[in-house]
Amino acid sequence: MKKELKLKVNGQPYDIFVKPKTLLVEALRDHLALTGTKRGCNSSSCGACTIMLNGMAVKSCSILALQANGAEIVTIEGLAKGTELSPLQKAFLDHGSYQCGFCTAGMLMATTALLTENPKPTKQEIKEGIDGNICRCTGYNSIIRAVTAVVKGEYKEAK
Amino acid sequence: MSEYSVIGKRVHRVDGPEKVTGSAKYTFDLVLPGMLYGKVLRSPHPHAKILKIDTRKAKRLVGVKAVVTGKDTLGHKQGIWRRFPELCDEEILCREKVRYIGDPVAAVAAIDEDTAEEALDLIDVEYEPLPAVFDPLEAIKEDAPQVHDGIELNININRHIEWGDVDEAFKKCDHIREDQFKCSSQAHVCMETHDAVVSYDYGGKMTVWTSTQSSYYIQRLMADMTGLREGDIRVIKPPTGGGFGSKFELDSAQFCAAILSMKLCKPVKIVLSREEEFTATKRRTPMYYFLKLGAKKDGTLLAKEARVITEGGAYTAMGATALYLTGFFSSFPYKYPNYRYDGYRVYTNTAVTSAMRGFGAPQSTFVGESQLDMMAEDLGIDPIEIRRKNGMTPNYEVPGQAFIQSCGLHQCLDKIEEHVKERGKLPPNHGIGVSAYGFMSGGIFNWFDTPYAFSAAVVRINIDGKVDLFTGACDIGQGSDTTLSMICAEELGVKLEDIRIHAADTGICPPDLGAWGSRETLMNGNAVKRAAAECKRQLLEFAAAKMAPNIAYDFDIKDRWVHLVDRPERGVSYFDIVKEAIRGKDGNAIMGRGHYTPHRKGMISPAYSFGVQAAEVAVDTETGRYKLVNVTTAHESGTVINPVGIEGQLEGAIMMAGGYGFCEDQPMDEGKILNPSIADYKLIRSLDMPETDILEIDTYEPEGPFGAKEAGEGLTNPTAGAIGNAVYKAVGVRINDLPITPEKVLKALKEKEKKKK
Ligand code: FES
Ligand code: FES
Numbered sequence: 001m002k003k004e005l006k007l008k009v010n011g012q013p014y015d016i017f018v019k020p021k022t023l024l025v026e027a028l029r030d031h032l033a034l035t036g037t038k039r040g041c042n043s044s045s046c047g048a049c050t051i052m053l054n055g056m057a058v059k060s061c062s063i064l065a066l067q068a069n070g071a072e073i074v075t076i077e078g079l080a081k082g083t084e085l086s087p088l089q090k091a092f093l094d095h096g097s098y099q100c101g102f103c104t105a106g107m108l109m110a111t112t113a114l115l116t117e118n119p120k121p122t123k124q125e126i127k128e129g130i131d132g133n134i135c136r137c138t139g140y141n142s143i144i145r146a147v148t149a150v151v152k153g154e155y156k157e158a159k
Numbered sequence: 160m161s162e163y164s165v166i167g168k169r170v171h172r173v174d175g176p177e178k179v180t181g182s183a184k185y186t187f188d189l190v191l192p193g194m195l196y197g198k199v200l201r202s203p204h205p206h207a208k209i210l211k212i213d214t215r216k217a218k219r220l221v222g223v224k225a226v227v228t229g230k231d232t233l234g235h236k237q238g239i240w241r242r243f244p245e246l247c248d249e250e251i252l253c254r255e256k257v258r259y260i261g262d263p264v265a266a267v268a269a270i271d272e273d274t275a276e277e278a279l280d281l282i283d284v285e286y287e288p289l290p291a292v293f294d295p296l297e298a299i300k301e302d303a304p305q306v307h308d309g310i311e312l313n314i315n316i317n318r319h320i321e322w323g324d325v326d327e328a329f330k331k332c333d334h335i336r337e338d339q340f341k342c343s344s345q346a347h348v349c350m351e352t353h354d355a356v357v358s359y360d361y362g363g364k365m366t367v368w369t370s371t372q373s374s375y376y377i378q379r380l381m382a383d384m385t386g387l388r389e390g391d392i393r394v395i396k397p398p399t400g401g402g403f404g405s406k407f408e409l410d411s412a413q414f415c416a417a418i419l420s421m422k423l424c425k426p427v428k429i430v431l432s433r434e435e436e437f438t439a440t441k442r443r444t445p446m447y448y449f450l451k452l453g454a455k456k457d458g459t460l461l462a463k464e465a466r467v468i469t470e471g472g473a474y475t476a477m478g479a480t481a482l483y484l485t486g487f488f489s490s491f492p493y494k495y496p497n498y499r500y501d502g503y504r505v506y507t508n509t510a511v512t513s514a515m516r517g518f519g520a521p522q523s524t525f526v527g528e529s530q531l532d533m534m535a536e537d538l539g540i541d542p543i544e545i546r547r548k549n550g551m552t553p554n555y556e557v558p559g560q561a562f563i564q565s566c567g568l569h570q571c572l573d574k575i576e577e578h579v580k581e582r583g584k585l586p587p588n589h590g591i592g593v594s595a596y597g598f599m600s601g602g603i604f605n606w607f608d609t610p611y612a613f614s615a616a617v618v619r620i621n622i623d624g625k626v627d628l629f630t631g632a633c634d635i636g637q638g639s640d641t642t643l644s645m646i647c648a649e650e651l652g653v654k655l656e657d658i659r660i661h662a663a664d665t666g667i668c669p670p671d672l673g674a675w676g677s678r679e680t681l682m683n684g685n686a687v688k689r690a691a692a693e694c695k696r697q698l699l700e701f702a703a704a705k706m707a708p709n710i711a712y713d714f715d716i717k718d719r720w721v722h723l724v725d726r727p728e729r730g731v732s733y734f735d736i737v738k739e740a741i742r743g744k745d746g747n748a749i750m751g752r753g754h755y756t757p758h759r760k761g762m763i764s765p766a767y768s769f770g771v772q773a774a775e776v777a778v779d780t781e782t783g784r785y786k787l788v789n790v791t792t793a794h795e796s797g798t799v800i801n802p803v804g805i806e807g808q809l810e811g812a813i814m815m816a817g818g819y820g821f822c823e824d825q826p827m828d829e830g831k832i833l834n835p836s837i838a839d840y841k842l843i844r845s846l847d848m849p850e851t852d853i854l855e856i857d858t859y860e861p862e863g864p865f866g867a868k869e870a871g872e873g874l875t876n877p878t879a880g881a882i883g884n885a886v887y888k889a890v891g892v893r894i895n896d897l898p899i900t901p902e903k904v905l906k907a908l909k910e911k912e913k914k915k916k
Contacts, residue, residue: 096172
């Protein structure tokens, strides 16, 4: 009853078998051991499981793994180039945009997707971009500051 | 003071790189070979006798490895108030009776979560439902159902605090106000739910990985409950996805995983679902507050009386401390010459209420600061002025209770006054409300009955100069690993990157009471500082022998340079001295131990932080909806060790405390929480989050490491009160029960209109 699922995750092709009811977040975490993606609710309301699917921010608990068949996925593990952190990752470090870190993967993926789509978001657009993501620790403003700093070009993309 | 080279600097957190790359491994992420998955069966009744539990069908399900009930436990009752056995009242796996919807009755271990879940459905529990009681005001009536047998009027515990002559003082007041308030509950909503991986082996040793605020508490409580020796239990805290007061008691994930693992000698993992997290873990204590406040015409506060009845829920938990602290902090941050508090914690058949960030003080601050604004208005005095007139000052003794050394409350008031003036005339329906607060830097209480120092640390310097810091402190996101590493580096005179911290692993770290009551910076910070100082002392002995200066010279280390204090250019490299010292000690690494337990510091805490907050709201009078426009906080927490950390604490506290005032609530029906999901439990999201400004006030706390004190929980205290006062300033309606929802504002506006007519 398991079905074949082909995915490209962080540039790496995978060919696995999953149950039809397996959620994408489960496929990533439990089958591919990409545990950087978190789960805070399993009901698409906290954003901790946010990943990028074909360039868009998607809550990976909100879709079945098989619905993502053939998709290109980026998770938190795919943001750094080698050992060099992405501009947003660096900005998060500098601005203390995380505390417990449990929402951080989702926040980084939501904001990475935002900047991919809209490299010059306004503050309001940044807020909208993370409104689906709960952070119980930081109060969001340090995250907004980090994204703003990247938008202003204060961080260089790794080559 | 810029003489510091590490503390006060904007640094990356020591756990930063792993957290921004997703490589930090939380308990939630752990998988061990052969690991099984557990699930907990919970009571659907608020109050019922357990007549029979039949687990046979569940056991026969393919993939199920064990099913346990209360019969598989020692039947001990646990609780964190270990000094008072009558307050240890929670079995975790109930044997005879369930007392709230969510009380655990059985647990299953299976090859995967789905199978475990399926097995839960196959467990037959026969209940005899009992009459239940949900509201504490009902529960204290003569004929109310008894939540625990033999507890008169369901009163779990009462607390009395008094000084001066309150009754006499009220006679001398020109004006007296009596007001009632209701403080709601609040869920912690840690993004990582409670979880544990427990591995018990054939040798009789247990290892627990768990998301916790105190690995030592879990070790000790687990020993009490399983009969194992403390030393046979090793508790390791991996990175932890939030705590906020919810994770320092033994919980059902930890205990059920342990009992299952002991049956099977296999690792068992239990992760609570978000729904369980909302319904079956602890929550903020709801309180009915009755306040009487008396003042002279000029605003001098002469007397205050506070009476509180709290909804305890089914068990004691940390609620007894919340009851005490709400009473103590009801007098904060003012100099009441006469004060009386009577608090009652009442058992009810509802989810257990306990500690949550601020620990009773957000409630007392909301009610106290609301009432103080009313008093100021009655007397025609400016709200800031009345706070200034009565506010605590340095070296103040709270009569018979506490001694306050450093206190920057008045500077904070000045700053907030300036801020309010700068905002000038506000647009219509905007209002700024202020609220002043104080909080403790760790509690002095030892209800846990630890025989150990409250905090301890070990520092070891290795041959390459790298420093291992071992401490029981628990970083749950608040940043203690970073703060303590900074304190260690500063004291030792090395760089932050020279420190590697090993924390919250009872197998290798000295015991520490953990992260609650805002205790880590001051208490553990002192222990770390002393351990580092002990290492430094040893290094300086070798430096003195090597350099042989005039005996009158003093040595120190700074930026890895061991030097004469008065002739800093004369010195040697830290790395060279380390090598020589280790050689000189017969090859032993340099070791230092430090500990801290507050002595002669009163009954509450060794130090207190203070602050004043101004919240600006904009109210839509058509709908009652309002927007949090800006929250500006002037606060002082002694020397700032980790500025990025403090900003984060402050802004994060506003999200949580603002939520307490603005939207968070747990409505119930017959003991059932009606909104147990993140979709239905309204939290402040980024679009609701106000602008946050911080006005830092310099103070120095003599008792703290380098003059530091708490900056974690106190910041949760003022916001609900500031919002309430702001709404009043904006549109002239006062809401006395939390949260201040649009519906309540609208209703009050309509009533106000009616009265006008
Ligand atoms: S886990 Fe997917 S949104 Fe919460
Ligand atoms: S950092 Fe803890 S939830 Fe965001």
